[in-house]
Amino acid sequence: MMEWLLVVLAYLAGSVSSAIIVCKMMGLADPRENGSGNPGATNVMRIGGKKAAAITLAGDALKGLLPVLIAKALEVDSPVLSAVAFAAFIGHLYPIFFGFKGGKGVATSFGVTLGVAWLLGAAVSGTWFLVYKIGKISSLSALVAAALTPFYTWLIVRDPYLTATFTLISAILLWRHKSNIQRLLAGQES
Ligand code: G3P
Numbered sequence: 001m002m003e004w005l006l007v008v009l010a011y012l013a014g015s016v017s018s019a020i021i022v023c024k025m026m027g028l029a030d031p032r033e034n035g036s037g038n039p040g041a042t043n044v045m046r047i048g049g050k051k052a053a054a055i056t057l058a059g060d061a062l063k064g065l066l067p068v069l070i071a072k073a074l075e076v077d078s079p080v081l082s083a084v085a086f087a088a089f090i091g092h093l094y095p096i097f098f099g100f101k102g103g104k105g106v107a108t109s110f111g112v113t114l115g116v117a118w119l120l121g122a123a124v125s126g127t128w129f130l131v132y133k134i135g136k137i138s139s140l141s142a143l144v145a146a147a148l149t150p151f152y153t154w155l156i157v158r159d160p161y162l163t164a165t166f167t168l169i170s171a172i173l174l175w176r177h178k179s180n181i182q183r184l185l186a187g188q189e190s
Pocket of ligand 1: 041042105138
């Protein structure tokens with residue numbers, strides 16, 4: 001019973017779209033209707049600059065991090081921890097509070113990796129920053145970090161449920177970036 005409650009709460013936490021809320025509170029344009037149309041930190045950066053983007057990033061990462069940390073504190077087993085991590089991620093993509101139209105899940109998936117193991121979060125974010133330093137393209141950094149996350153999970157956490165879950169999360173994340181991939185291949189990504 002408690003396990004199901006944790007999963008549902010993680011989904012509800014994931015459904016809180018920081019980008020939409022931050023833009024509304026700061027009097028900025030709706031990220032769903034401007035820039036790339038994606039309610040995420042990168043698009044908030046385009047619309048409202050660094051401060052708004054940083055708050056969005058922190059909010060979206062926290063809503064992944066906190067449910068996982070709470071589940072760990074309650075000493076759930078790894079299938080339940082995996083379900084909690086997945087639920088927070090899916091909440092961001094399909095938010096119940098915003099017509100099930102959410103973002104791509106980069107910051108939230110970073111939050112859940114950090115909650116599962118700080119070293120895993122460090123490896124994922126380190127990869128993102130390294131690729132960004134070289135290419136200066138947010139989506140490309142996210143794609144490379146996501147592609148490597150299942151390997152990092154296996155190397156660092158060594159748990160089959162969590163590795164399978166992060167493989168699924170990465171696959172969905174890559175799929176959500178299909179328009180970015182098309183723009184990258186055409187040399188038109190911003
Ligand atoms: O966090 C999403 C990022 O990888 C791409 O965002 O707005 O460029 O589609 P965007």
